[in-house]
Amino acid sequence: MGDLEDFDHAFIQAPEHRPKLALSDADGIPTIDLSPIFNSVPGTDFPHHLVQQIASACTEWGFFLVVNHGVPPEKRRRIEAAAREFFGQSLEEKRKVRRNEWVVTGYFDTELTKNVRDWKEVFDFVVEDPTVIPASSDPDDTELTQLVNQWPEYPPEFGEICEGYVEELEKLGHKLMELIANSLGLPGKRFRDYFKGQTSSVRLNHYPLCPSPELALGVGRHKDPGVLTVLAQDDIGGLEVRRKRDGAWIQVKPVPDSFVVNVGDITQVWSNEKYESVEHRATVNSKRDRYSIAFFFYPSHSTIVEPLEELIGPQNPPKYKPYSFGKFLASRKRSNFKKLNVDNIQISDFKITT
Numbered sequence: 475m476g477d478l479e480d481f482d483h484a485f486i487q488a489p490e491h492r493p494k495l496a497l498s499d500a501d502g503i504p505t506i507d508l509s510p511i512f513n514s515v516p517g518t519d520f521p522h523h524l525v526q527q528i529a530s531a532c533t534e535w536g537f538f539l540v541v542n543h544g545v546p547p548e549k550r551r552r553i554e555a556a557a558r559e560f561f562g563q564s565l566e567e568k569r570k571v572r573r574n575e576w577v578v579t580g581y582f583d584t585e586l587t588k589n590v591r592d593w594k595e596v597f598d599f600v601v602e603d604p605t606v607i608p609a610s611s612d613p614d615d616t617e618l619t620q621l622v623n624q625w626p627e628y629p630p631e632f633g634e635i636c637e638g639y640v641e642e643l644e645k646l647g648h649k650l651m652e653l654i655a656n657s658l659g660l661p662g663k664r665f666r667d668y669f670k671g672q673t674s675s676v677r678l679n680h681y682p683l684c685p686s687p688e689l690a691l692g693v694g695r696h697k698d699p700g701v702l703t704v705l706a707q708d709d710i711g712g713l714e715v716r717r718k719r720d721g722a723w724i725q726v727k728p729v730p731d732s733f734v735v736n737v738g739d740i741t742q743v744w745s746n747e748k749y750e751s752v753e754h755r756a757t758v759n760s761k762r763d764r765y766s767i768a769f770f771f772y773p774s775h776s777t778i779v780e781p782l783e784e785l786i787g788p789q790n791p792p793k794y795k796p797y798s799f800g801k802f803l804a805s806r807k808r809s810n811f812k813k814l815n816v817d818n819i820q821i822s823d824f825k826i827t828t
């Protein structure tokens with residue numbers, strides 16, 4: 475991206491999607507203190523007030539911040555430093571671990587979100603190495619394939635640092651899902667088995683300085699397709715969330731040592747829309763570049779995603795048809811390369827319309 479001379483038209487958002495000065499909502503995105511979960515007796519439900527906070531954050535915003543989350547600060551600092559070292563290299567070096575048609579992990583700097591280019595460069599890795607997913611999106615094809623990581627030579631120990639971070643994020647992800655389960659009136663371990671053979675991944679984002687931040691976005695508006703996303707953002711700011719109440723874009727102010735959590739599309743389906751996956755985007759700026767690290771918590775490829783049976787009934791019929799998460803992933807992966815001029819597969823494709 476650094477080799478851009480003039481402002482490339484591929485990055486220009488349609489006027490209605492260009493970032494305006496986002497509102498800040500003083501009592502906006504809630505901050506939730508997770509310390510009670512480390513003090514509660516294993517095997518018992520979490521304190522009622524904590525579960526209540528999760529329920530209202532998920533219902534009203536689909537987004538919340540967590541503090542006292544149990545992730546050791548040094549593990550976060552190490553991966554943040556490693557990301558800076560990695561992205562600080564020449565494009566030639568970074569492209570040595572470039573994503574390609576066969577290896578979907580590694581470095582990538584030409585992502586399109588809704589067919590407009592994002593002002594960013596990323597490095598992706600999978601949590602389970604290898605990760606098993608279907609070879610194709612064809613429902614009759616039972617062949618599987620493996621996603622493997624590719625690690626750069628520099629900085630040294632990059633792979634170990636990333637793995638050390640993810641180990642902690644996975645623990646946090648499970649805790650958050652226990653809280654979400656309780657908040658839906660379900661037992662804490664309700665979601666656990668879906669993650670055996672998880673397809674989770676991590677994306678290191680770098681948003682370079684942008685000469686025309688009013689025309690482009692670091693990431694265009696989108697929803698996350700997984701169960702849950704846990705984001706570490708630096709102190710620059712730029713993440714914006716669509717407020718459910720009125721559709722206004724609200725900034726998520728950086729809070730040191732916090733993580734931003736949002737529920738993804740799978741949680742929307744599982745909860746039969748009690749919780750919704752909310753649109754978000756990232757703006758860029760011309761003064762300071764920005765970094766973030768997203769942990770995408772995804773279930774096993776064999777998961778059939780559908781509204782949970784405990785949450786549906788005659789008064790609350792299922793709003794979605796079951797779909798295979800593996801086939802969904804395979805279809806997304808294919809569209810990354812073919813760049814067909816159609817939207818990615820979405821959960822709305824499985825919505826039951828009455």
Ligand SMILES: O=C(O)CCC(=O)C(=O)O
Binds near residue numbers: 677693698756768
């Ligand atoms: O970097 C950010 O603030 C948001 C990133 C994001 O939404 C994503 O990677 O899915």
Ligand SMILES: [Fe+2]
Binds near residue numbers: 696697698703754
């Ligand atoms: Fe996202």
